[in-house]
Amino acid sequence: MTERILCVDDDPNVLQAYQRALRKQFHLEIALGGEEALDAVIHQGPYAVVVSDMRMPGMNGVELLKRVKEHAEDTVRMMLTGNADQQTALDAVNEGHIFRFMTKPCPPETFAKALAAGVAQYRLIRGERELLSKTFGACVKVLTDVLSAANPVAFGKAARVRQLVRLICEEMGLKSWQIEVAAMLCQVGCVGIPAEVLSKAYEGKALKPAERKMFESYPQASRELIAHIPRLEEVAEIIAYQQQHYDGGGFPGDGTEGERIPLGSRILKVALDYDSLTSLGGSKETALAEMNDCPGRYDPDVLAALSRALAITNVQVVRRIKMTALVDGLVLAEDIRTSSGTLICAKGQEITRAIRLRLRNSWTNLDIPAAVKVFMPVQLADQITFQEGWQDFAKTEL
Missing domain, CATH: 1.10.3210.10 (Hypothetical protein af1432)
Structure with missing residues (x-):
């Protein structure tokens, strides 16, 4: 497995035993205590799973897993402890929002199955988040494109x-x-x-x-x-x-x-x-x-x-560009209107596929200019060689 797992305990012998037993199945890392583990999560993450002991000097397991959730919401959290009282379990669930609660001694096979389940849960969480993000982003883009036309x-x-x-x-x-x-x-x-x-x-x-x-x-x-x-x-x-x-x-x-x-x-x-x-x-x-x-x-x-x-100061170049040469990401430097004064696109709008289609259709079917002015960062403009359809116009400060 390529996903990383972090095991946390205040006993180095326990941590070394984890590594010996599981190194062939998992990408396992260790942290000696809660403070070291939290630092690893913040600066060396992401981890798919964090497994923590409960009783540790300084930061205990519940506090650690609670902090892990704040800094790495997708990381699956588990507790492995010799203290199996009801209050510890309740605190771990309610505050640490743990995925599994295990008691010591835990057989290696049982521990390995729990880690595999944790990694699977992490993959599910990340997959759903990525799918939702892509779908959500596409929906917002469609909404703004349609509303910009309206x-x-x-x-x-x-x-x-x-x-x-x-x-x-x-x-x-x-x-x-x-x-x-x-x-x-x-x-x-x-x-x-x-x-x-x-x-x-x-x-x-x-x-x-x-x-x-x-x-x-x-x-x-x-x-x-x-x-x-x-x-x-x-x-x-x-x-x-x-x-x-x-x-x-x-x-x-x-x-x-x-x-x-x-x-x-x-x-x-x-x-x-x-x-x-x-x-x-x-x-x-x-x-x-x-x-x-x-x-x-x-x-x-x-x-x-x-x-x-x-x-x-953000210096930008204003260039006049033919409709056929428009590319996504540029920003209009002027209003685009028909000869009768109807506004097609407003200054400041970012060029998207929907904007390009609207401008090209308007250019074909309505009386609008065949070229438009757009803003471009001067650094980018300096990197672009002259091509047909582009014309340096002026520089402006935004």
């Missing part, structure tokens, strides 16, 4: 906000797929809002009372659209509070404030407002200064993270 204005904004959210999360050391998916879907509730109302709202123009009510309902509409999709419950909560101010103002305006607002929502609020200010033509310095003048509106830590991230 409302290019809203999803052009979502694409720009997603890039800002990535910058903030990287600066804060956050790794949360929920926050990124929330950024991708934050404008879902705008699909029922007329494009002209959205444009007015995004451009900071005055809205009529009915239009204002319509626009302010979009976070809750977004929440209701995705709340019942498996694995998106937390995403729905983040989206619901994306326009809530740090001091409790904004909307939905239910009094939730400060740290009680989901962190993802606080990040989205900063990204959304920064995008609105810069989309109106303001510089990043002006936008940040204006946001810093509204201390009750934003989480100060999130706003500071955005400021630090933007201090590292």
Whole structure:
């Protein structure tokens, strides 16, 4: 078996006996005590199975397996102990969430069967997680592609906000797929809002009372659209509070404030407002200064993270590219409209297969330009040799 198993005990003789008896069947590693084992899980993992003794000086087996679950959720946890009292078993199950509870002395054949079952369980967990991840990712991508076609204005904004959210999360050391998916879907509730109302709202123009009510309902509409999709419950909560101010103002305006607002929502609020200010033509310095003048509106830590991230200037090349030369991953540097002014794709949208098909179909059947401007990192542009369909246009700072 290629999967690694970690055996933990405070008696080196017991550990050596494990290795002698099982080395031909399993990839077995050992740790002398709970602290050494936890360090191995954190810095040398992943392990398919961790088997621990109960009574060890310092960190006991229940505490170790509880900590293992926190750092390596997929790792299967087992306990092998000479202390077979009921309370030990209950603690191991309730706190350590163990897969098997075994008592010493444990015959080698029984121990080997338990380890094999643990490895099989680990493979099952990882297989299901990988399948769910791929299926889930594909579903989110299809959803965003379809919604971007339905409302290019809203999803052009979502694409720009997603890039800002990535910058903030990287600066804060956050790794949360929920926050990124929330950024991708934050404008879902705008699909029922007329494009002209959205444009007015995004451009900071005055809205009529009915239009204002319509626009302010979009976070809750977004929440209701995705709340019942498996694995998106937390995403729905983040989206619901994306326009809530740090001091409790904004909307939905239910009094939730400060740290009680989901962190993802606080990040989205900063990204959304920064995008609105810069989309109106303001510089990043002006936008940040204006946001810093509204201390009750934003989480100060999130706003500071955005400021630090933007201090590292990201120079990009703008190139004009023929429709036939578009590739996935590029970002539109301009709105794409028909001659009558109908928006096909908004500036800031990332090129995907669905976007390429829509642009090429529109180019064939509608009156739109045969080439578009796209952003490309200057480092990447320097690596690409000139080819037909590409034209250097300008450099810009994002």
